Amino acid sequence: MSHDESTDGESSIRTQPRNSVFRTEDQTPYVESTIIMTTVRVVAPFILTLGLFVMFHGADSAGGGFQGGTIAGTVVLLLAFAFGIEPVRDWLNADRLLGLVAVGLLTFLGIGFGAMLFGGAFLQYNAYPYSHASKYGIELVELGIGATVAGIITGLFFLLAAGFETDEPMEDEQ
C-alpha cells in the first residue's frame, strides 16, 4: 500500500516537473480523441455494473471481490486513457483511494469482529440475528474486498504512470 503516499507526493510535483525524469508526457503526449472519449463514456457505466455484478456473485456462483474489484478498477484506467491521466488523478486523489482501500478492509474486519459482539466466533456469519445472515455477510465481505482491490489496482496504475524520480541521472539522458 506504499503507493498511496507516493502518489500524493508526486502529484504536486508533476504539474511542474523539476527535471525531465517524468517520461509519460514527454514521450507519448495525451491526444484528445472524440471517438475514444465517447466510447469510454458509453462503455464505462456498463463495465462498472459488470464489476458490481461479479462482486455480488461471490456467495452463490463464480465471482467475487477480487475479480469484480479488478473489473471496477479498469473503469478508472479507461477514463485515464480517454481523458488524460492528470485530470483523472486530480479528480480521484490519493486520499480518496486510500479511503477506499481502508473502508474495504474495515468492512471485512467489521463483519468479522461484529460476529464476536453477537456472541459468535470471528467471522461467524450465522451469529448475526438476521435471516440469511451468511449470504448477506459474505456479500458485504466481497464488496469490501472489491473496494480494496479496485483501490489498489487504481493506485498502482497511477504510481506506474507517474514514473519515478531518482537522484542519479538515467542512462539515456545526459
Place this chain on the structure above:
Amino acid sequence: MNELLPLLVAIPLVGAVASITLGSWSDRLAWPVTFLTMLVHVGLATAVASTVYRGGTPLATAVGGFTPPFGIELVVDGLNAAILVLVSAVAVGVLVYARRAGPHSVAFHTGYLLLVAGLSGMTITGDMFNLYVFLEITGLAAYALVATGDDGRAAVGALKYLLVGTVGASLFLIGIGYAFVATGTLNMADLAEKLATADPTLVGASFALVVTGLAVKTALFPLHTWQPEAYASAPDSVSGLIAALVSTVSAYALARVTFSVYTVDFLTSSAFAQEFLLGLAGISIVAGSLLAVMQTEIKRMLAYSSVSQFGLVVAGVAIANEAAVTGSLIHLVGHAVMKGGLFLAAGALAVVAGARTVEDYDGLGARAPLLSAAFAVLSLSMVGIPPAVGFVGKWYIALGAIQAESWPIAVVILVSTLLTLAYFLRLVERMYFRTSSDDVTSSTGTGATAVADGGDDTDDGLTRPSAGMVAVVVVAALLAVGLGPLVSTFEPLLEPTLETLLQL
C-alpha cells in the same frame, strides 16, 4: 481460548489499516500504532502458547463456524506454539530497533504489520490452501519491505526476490493441486488420512513440488539465489526481521507439511522422499558455509550462513526421529534469535563505524565495546559453543543423525561447524586482536563508502546507535546464551506433540 485464534491474524490487519490511515494524517503516529498492535499481539500469542503447553493438547478452531474439512481450520500444537511466540516477540524487538534506525515511512510500518499477519497465519493454519494464501501474503509484504530501502540496489534485490519467490509459491500451489486431485480435500488432517490410500504417483509428485516450493522460500541451496541480495540490500531493520522470521516460518511449514500432511510413514516408505530431503539439506549445509567463508560483505556473509543453518533444520526434519525434530525446532527458534540479533548488531556497528565489510571490523572491539561483545557472543553461539542455544540445537540434530545411523549427515554437521567457526572467528579475531589500520575518519573512506552507497539507510541522520538499538542487540545476545539451559525444561512440554507427529 480457541475462539481467539483468528485474532492472531486479524489484530495485525486492524493495526495495518490504523497505521496507514492515521499515518497519512500524521507520519509520527505510524510507529506508536504499530507498537501498540504488536504488544496486543505478543500478549495474545503468549497466552495461546501457555494454554497449549500447560494443557498438553492442541487448540483448534474452525474459522467462521464452517466445519472442517470444508471450512478452514486453525490449529496450535506444541510445534507451532513456540514459533508463534517467536514471530511475535522478534517482531516487537525489531520494531524497538527500528524506532531510531528506520525506515520511518508509513509504508514500512503497514508492511511490517501485514508481514506479521501473514507469518502468524502461516504458523497457525491447518489448511493447505490457506497456507498458500498466507505464504503469498508473507511474500508480498516481504518484497515490499525489502524495497523500502531508498536506493536502486534495494529495488533490484526486491525484484529478484519477487521473481524467485513467486516461482516458489507457484510450485507449492501446483503441489497442492496434485494432492487435491488425489484426495479432493485441502484440510491437513483430512489430507493425511486420505493421502495414505491415494495414488502413490500423485502423492509423490505433490510432495516433490510442495517441498521444492517451500525450499525456495526457506532458501536452501541451490534455490537460495534470491536471499543474499535481498538481505544485503534491505534496510538493516528489515534484514533483521526477514532473516529472523520469513525463512524460519517457511521451514516450519516444511516440517508441518511433512509430518501432518504426508506423514512419517510416507517419508520412510516411499522411494526417494527422505533421500530427496536429506540430499537437499546436506548440500545446503556445506555449500552455504563455503559461500559464507568467501564473502567480504558482512550482511551477505550472514545471509549465506542462513542457507547453511536452514540446511541443518531441514536435515533434522528429514531424519524424523524424536531427537532430530526436537533439535530442528530448537535450532529454528535459536537461529532466529541469533541471526536476527547479528543482522541488527551489524546494522548498529555500521552506524558506529560505517563497517560494512569484513575488513572494516578491524579493531571495532575497542570502538564499540558493548555492541562488539554482543556480536561476538551471538557469533560464538551460532558456531555452537556450549551452553548457548546454537550448541543445543545442533547437538540434538547430530544426536538424531547418529541414532538414525545416517553417518553422512553427522559428518556434514561436524564439517559445517568447523566452517562456521572459520567465518565467524575471523570476525571476532579482527574485532579484538587487530587495530584499525587507518584512522577513525578515514576508515569509512576506504572500502566502506562503495558499499555504504548500496546498502544502508541507517546512516542518514544517525551518528551513533540509540540506546534502544543497543538494548535490542544485547537482549538478543543474552537470549542466545540464556535459552540454551532452558531447553531441558522445554523438552518434556514438546513430547506429547512429537508423539502425535512422529506416530511413536
